[in-house]
Amino acid sequence: MNEQEFIKTLKSGSEKAFGELVEKYQGLVTNTCYGFVMNKDDADDLAQEVFVEAHQGLANFREDSKISTWLYRIAINKSIDEIRRKTRKKRFAYLTSLFGKEDHPLPIADHNSPNPHQQMESEERLAILNSAIDKLPGNQAIAFRLSKFEGLGGKEIAEIMDTSIPSVDALIHRAKANLKRQLYSGYSQGKF
Amino acid sequence: MMARDEIEQKVEKILQSADSFSRYEGKPFLLTRVMAAVENKTQAKPAFVTHLILQPYLLTFILLLNIFSAIYFFKNNSSIDQNREQYIDQLAIEFSISSNSYDLTTLIGEE
Incomplete structure (x- = not known):
């Protein structure tokens, strides 16, 4: 099945096709998000949000576009939003730290690494x-x-x-x- | 204060650290989590009151009710005015007051 046929199947609402899409592009989406947020848990959550948005936006997806390009765009937008949200949170945390106790988790090394x-x-x-x-x-x-x-x-x-x-x-x-x-x-x- | 060469070396190391970036492919069972999130989103309905109020038939009903109330109000108001005029006329007849009489107290005093 070529990409255009695959997109048609996806747009018809096939859950199997959507499962294939998630499996095929999970690495691409998660790693893109990780490259932006530099946190594995956040990258996992963002990847989930990306695929949910992709599922909801399938009807508007143009068949002449590439799936990877489309997913990259969603992943980038989601990651940028997350970075902005975190920056706002940091500013707020700084303000609260001026009045109360500070809560900065210290980086912990992975002791399983050589x-x-x-x-x-x-x-x-x-x-x-x-x-x-x-x-x-x-x-x-x-x-x-x-x-x-x-x-x-x-x-x-x-x-x-x-x-x-x-x-x-x-x-x-x-x-x-x-x-x-x-x-x-x-x-x-x-x-x- | 660091020497210029030392700073340049550190900057180079930082820039090279991008090359040592290790890919992260994500946790397993992403599809299960995605499908659960999709299902949650489709099941989530708007709040009952908002949902009820935003129904077109309800909005039409409220609009029609407003129009009928307005018509009823104005119709009723004009009939009240008519009744009032009738009462005044009856009173005038009872006390023999014509519309030409301009000083009621004099007229009453004469009698």
């Missing part, structure tokens, strides 16, 4: 990188995340972001330059 210290260090670096990416302009952050964490090429990113390949290359290039600048100033000011 080198917990090394693992913690790389997680710490990734967290710094992630917070720096969050501060990039929207499109640069999306292009950079899809390229680095999802391993997508310029053509695929261009399709998802509905732009041209040179624009994607430019976005990634600017993202890297901005990240370097941001991290450099962060280290020189002793923020990290």
